[in-house]
Amino acid sequence: MMGDNLVDLTSSQPEKQLESVARVQDPVNSATLPQLVEPDDLEDDTDDLEDSESESDDSDIFESALTDELERAEFEPYTDDDPGPISYTPAEGKDIRDKLRRLGPNRFIEQTITSGVVGVRKLVTAFGVRPDLPYGTRWYYQILGQCIQRELRRRQKLTEYNTVDDAVSLLQKSKNIMVITGAGISTSLGIPDFRSKNTGFYSKLLARGFDSPEDVFDIGNFDEDPTHFYELAHDILPVTDRCSPTHAFIKLLQDKQKLLTNYTQNIDNIEEYAGIDPERLIQCHGSWATASCRKCHTEVKGDAIFEDVRQHKVSLCKTCLDIIEKQPRKRKRTSNGKSKSRSSHSDSEDDGRYDVPQPGVMKPNITFFGEKLPSRFFDRLTEHDVAMVDLIVVIGTSMKVAPVSEIPNFVDEKVPQIYISREPADHINFDITLLGYCDDVVAELAKRAGWRIKHTNLTEEPLTATPGPKTGQWNIAPLTPATLPASND
Numbered sequence: 001m002m003g004d005n006l007v008d009l010t011s012s013q014p015e016k017q018l019e020s021v022a023r024v025q026d027p028v029n030s031a032t033l034p035q036l037v038e039p040d041d042l043e044d045d046t047d048d049l050e051d052s053e054s055e056s057d058d059s060d061i062f063e064s065a066l067t068d069e070l071e072r073a074e075f076e077p078y079t080d081d082d083p084g085p086i087s088y089t090p091a092e093g094k095d096i097r098d099k100l101r102r103l104g105p106n107r108f109i110e111q112t113i114t115s116g117v118v119g120v121r122k123l124v125t126a127f128g129v130r131p132d133l134p135y136g137t138r139w140y141y142q143i144l145g146q147c148i149q150r151e152l153r154r155r156q157k158l159t160e161y162n163t164v165d166d167a168v169s170l171l172q173k174s175k176n177i178m179v180i181t182g183a184g185i186s187t188s189l190g191i192p193d194f195r196s197k198n199t200g201f202y203s204k205l206l207a208r209g210f211d212s213p214e215d216v217f218d219i220g221n222f223d224e225d226p227t228h229f230y231e232l233a234h235d236i237l238p239v240t241d242r243c244s245p246t247h248a249f250i251k252l253l254q255d256k257q258k259l260l261t262n263y264t265q266n267i268d269n270i271e272e273y274a275g276i277d278p279e280r281l282i283q284c285h286g287s288w289a290t291a292s293c294r295k296c297h298t299e300v301k302g303d304a305i306f307e308d309v310r311q312h313k314v315s316l317c318k319t320c321l322d323i324i325e326k327q328p329r330k331r332k333r334t335s336n337g338k339s340k341s342r343s344s345h346s347d348s349e350d351d352g353r354y355d356v357p358q359p360g361v362m363k364p365n366i367t368f369f370g371e372k373l374p375s376r377f378f379d380r381l382t383e384h385d386v387a388m389v390d391l392i393v394v395i396g397t398s399m400k401v402a403p404v405s406e407i408p409n410f411v412d413e414k415v416p417q418i419y420i421s422r423e424p425a426d427h428i429n430f431d432i433t434l435l436g437y438c439d440d441v442v443a444e445l446a447k448r449a450g451w452r453i454k455h456t457n458l459t460e461e462p463l464t465a466t467p468g469p470k471t472g473q474w475n476i477a478p479l480t481p482a483t484l485p486a487s488n489d
């Protein structure tokens with residue numbers, strides 16, 4: 001579900017927006033969007049249109065099916081190379097989407113649906129939606145409306161930036177670079193992506209009866225029984241004594257006064273070891289850097305709980321323990337009415353302090369499912385970075401998790417965007433895509449820029465860039481004997 005969580009970052013209540021997963025208003029002009037109402041001759045479920053505003057369970061399911069299908073179409077677009085009458089080829093689909101941009105939504109609808117030249121089930125295939133889903137025509141009209149909005153707010157590739165050397169000169173001339181990072185920049189340190197299904201962590205949590213990492217990182221489950229987390233967490237305890245060449249590259253950008261902000265989705269806090277200025281660092285999903293008591297909210301340095309984590313032991317709050325130690329053993333509820341209202345916010349806290357002397361459990365300040373994301377993310381992005389950023393570099397993330405996945409569509413579309421990862425991210429139109437191990441790619445970029453990354457594990461092998469299938473796409477890899485030094489762009 002997270003991939004299509006289109007968060008309205010312009011809202012004054014960003015956290016709330018994140019919870020409710022509101023859709024972005026069409027920045028072009030939502031008022032110009034046509035009402036997608038079926039022509040009279042399509043009768044099947046027209047009556048249902050009247051119910052569409054209702055809050056019934058049916059409409060929730062309806063909405064949820066729309067969101068799910070849009071998300072699926074985003075990441076695994078429906079394509080049919082041998083189209084029957086019911087779908088477009090990928091090339092035809094692109095022509096249709098270009099036509100939408102050229103004509104605008106009203107004329108586009110006039111010249112397609114209204115004029116009857118194409119049916120809605122075929123038209124949506126141009127946007128990656130299957131034509132044969134088990135939904136009625138009304139559903140198809142709604143998803144077409146959503147597809148049109150999504151397409152119109154999608155950023156288009158800038159045609160002037162295409163080569164590896166274009167990327168290098170962008171790095172050289174830019175002064176406020178936004179770097180967005182994910183698990184890929186830490187994998188060379190042996191830190192598994194805990195969302196990945198190919199890890200020991202994943203198989204261990206299955207063995208404990210969990211279905212997914214999300215269950216272990218669920219705040220409700222944690223408060224109910226923290227032993228599961230503490231039995232498993234040692235597997236994802238971060239290293240504290242090294243960083244990857246890619247972290248060192250980001251530090252290099254900072255040293256050159258070019259780093260605006262590093263938004264990281266990683267919780268390993270390796271940025272601290274690398275020396276990234278905390279002012280320029282947003283750990284979007286929290287991190288192990290600190291830990292807090294679930295009861296009295298006392299915050300400590302993260303490594304204060306590392307020993308308990310290594311020993312698979314639930315870490316208890318020392319502040320709570322001190323309070324309990326100093327408390328008279330028998331304290332009755334009736335005798336402390338005043339102090340209760342002064343110092344307590346909730347019954348559970350009250351119980352903990354006065355009636356049932358249980359210390360609070362420490363939780364690393366990783367953002368668990370069911371918790372708010374750090375508000376610094378929204379504040380920094382909207383109030384500071386958006387006005388200043390002159391280059392976006394995305395490294396080692398598939399960009400499928402909101403809210404980070406929305407940043408490229410939120411920043412001014414004229415700001416160049418470079419993507420560095422193992423696999424392309426086709427749902428975002430980056431200007432230059434550099435595919436390969438990110439440690440290799442940044443080494444090549446720094447070398448061409450004449451910069452020196454301070455890291456002992458920097459690759460010594462010569463690297464080569466070979467063009468990928470799309471304009472602006474390059475594969476960066478060590479020059480092996482089998483690979484002839486093809487055109488270096």
Ligand SMILES: [Zn+2]
Nearest residue numbers: 293296317320
């Ligand atoms: Zn406490």
